[in-house]
Amino acid sequence: MSGRKEDFVPNTPGKVGMYVCGITAYDVCHLGHARSAVVFDIIKRYLRYRGFDVTHVRNITDIDDKIIAKAAQENISTDEVAGKYTEEYYHDMELLGVGRADIEPNATDHIKEMLEAIETLINKGFAYPVDGDVYFEVSKFEGYGKLSGKNVDDLISGARVDVDDRKKSPLDFALWKASKEGEPWWESPWGKGRPGWHIECTAMSSKYLGNSFDIHGGGADLTFPHHENEIAQSEAYSGEQFVKYWIHNGFITVDKEKMSKSLGNFFTIKEILNKYEPEVVRYFLLTAHYRSPIEFSDVQLNEAELSIDRYYTTVLRVSDFLEAPESKEKNINAEELEELLSSFKDKFHNAMNDDFNTASALGFIFELIRELNRFLDGKPSGQKAHDIVVRASDLLAEVGGVLNIFNKTPKEWYSALMKTKNISFSDEDLEQKIQERQQAREEKDWAKADVIRNELAELGVVLEDKKDSTRWKIKLG
RNA sequence: GGCGACGUACCCAAGUGGCUAAGGGGGAGGUCUGCAAAACCUUUAUGCAUCGGUUCGAAUCCGAUCGUCGCCUCCA
Structure with a gap:
């Protein structure tokens, strides 16, 4: 008033x-x-x-x-x-x-x-x-x-x-x-x-x-x-x-x-x-403070889409990590991440307490995502690392829940994107292509592997190779 | 005409008195990789529309100027 x-x-x-x-x-x-x-x-x-x-x-x-x-x-x-x-x-x-x-x-x-x-x-x-x-x-x-x-x-x-x-x-x-x-x-x-x-x-x-x-x-x-x-x-x-x-x-x-x-x-x-996915639209609306004008454009929506993709990409990395077989404690360099974990909720609350500043809150979310990725890059293992990663991903899920975003599984996200991008490829076909390429990779037939990768890229599907498997995502931007 | 809001990097966008001006996208360089992608690292605003003022100290407060937008009519 x-x-x-x-x-x-x-x-x-x-x-x-x-x-x-x-x-x-x-x-x-x-x-x-x-x-x-x-x-x-x-x-x-x-x-x-x-x-x-x-x-x-x-x-x-x-x-x-x-x-x-x-x-x-x-x-x-x-x-x-x-x-x-x-x-x-x-x-x-x-x-x-x-x-x-x-x-x-x-x-x-x-x-x-x-x-x-x-x-x-x-x-x-x-x-x-x-x-x-x-x-x-x-x-x-x-x-x-x-x-x-x-x-x-x-x-x-x-x-x-x-x-x-x-x-x-x-x-x-x-x-x-x-x-x-x-x-x-x-x-x-x-x-x-x-x-x-x-x-x-x-x-x-x-x-x-x-x-x-x-x-x-x-x-x-x-x-x-x-x-x-x-x-x-x-x-x-x-x-x-x-x-x-x-x-x-x-x-x-x-x-x-x-x-x-x-x-x-x-x-x-x-x-x-x-x-665009509904989640993209919702996210886009949260990128500016609610009182400010917000310019609608494809550029902005695409950026929102990329941001959300970054989140789900991290979720994939987290699940890879958590599913990996137990191994000895090593490479625990968690100081920065732990520090952020302990202050994260306060930061998020402070942002939201200040007239529901969702743009600022999202900034903290991505700060945590970066630290989490950084931690995972160090290839940590063992119970302590496991606990820290769980804590980080739980926090992300919690604040995502408050904003009612980030509530899909990565698979749901990519399947949804496939629909909105009109990529007509069944899961089976896709799996088959990836299998085929995996075979070629094992035989070190790089030419063939690249052909398949390019073929899928044309259709808007990008592949990310891991040690012994390959993951598909939807090309954005 | 009256009232009000806003103007932060290449783009989007936080920050409203005090450490190195969040975060995302883009660009450049690098690490990793068969090559990629992703991820990470370094870098990209000695400056926050302009000009004055207050203050030990301002993007942040005050005034003026310029610019953009909104409300005054149905509108989310």
Whole structure:
């Protein structure tokens, strides 16, 4: 609320109430929606990991102008439109590793609560009905603009809002809208109508989290007017502080410009997932701090892919090491790795405690990966080395789990890549080629071995020779 | 016009008062390897848009300038 970072102290110790604005279900989601969902998914996961009892509410707006327009266009009901795109949303989010919220309320299931809130606001003198509409009177609410840093006079003088003579001020916003011919409607004391956009969040958040809760989130574009209006309504309604901490995620940009529906410069999640693994997209979204803009490009996605590959490559090395037959203690030069192991969790926690700095956290993860690789390069063996490697890989898995990345086996990763890269090669064919080449290698027929290796490389499969076997991976970059 | 954010190497990106400016990608050289690949090592910003100021000390605070973007209208 202060516009800067603050120490996090929840209203009730150990418990967190978090409300995040979900989507308006009228079309398929693009990467911008994914970012918001992933950011708050990470926040929730991290808070839970640190022991908070989090109640996460994420609403779905299932009635509004665009849904009505879409329904008319496709000649189906608004419920069908909203239902369809809500399902698409859940599907996309599941692929991206975004967990479901604890409570996922629809606006239209809470008309009663909204009507109750609107009536209270009218009774308290904060709202007025006109011709079947009801408006919130902004000038009655002291402190309007406190979230977005705007002041009412500036807003009025610079108003680009449609002038509507029925409103007392151009800033007043609709709590309830009279329905037009053919539109869906609900009965209300002011006639047939439907809710305005902002009121659903007030009604539903107070129902599920109480009048005052800890975290409210959404995209930075919701700060004004949506969240500003929510504050006005909610605090006017309850007389209590609405939200303690506001969290707004930055935008995805394309050529430095905000990715958005209206600019038409958006890529849908489905389009992107045709080319990249969901894990790559999720990782990409974590490479910058959640408040910063993040530029979408193939270069960036490819780099994310390479980074993840580096992780899985290390996992392969670890399993090779752990599967190797027991042997005597030797080459234990583990000082640096052990030092890092003992400080690693603190580093990770500090990064995440500092406003969920995932980019910094990833830096520490790769620092550990490098040290681990370095240790393995020393060809250590014995119980002590074994324990250290297990400890390192457990730590990596633990923090990967918090971020919900790095949760595949290397084999799953490469098989998945094979699909997204459209490499049509069955496991059997591949194994056969490798066998064939292994034979050639044993006979020191290097020419033949190289032919096979090149042949596979053409198809996008790279081979890595080990002492007495060969591993395949997918060529990246 | 009002309000706000940002500008760190070839690219991406942490760092917001004090040891040698994280990490990833790319480049160059090397170790390893039949050759590769991977991994590792060395190297690639005496400098953090520019100019001033505060301070013993600033990428980090303050001011100005330039540039980019966002919100003020539906928007994650």
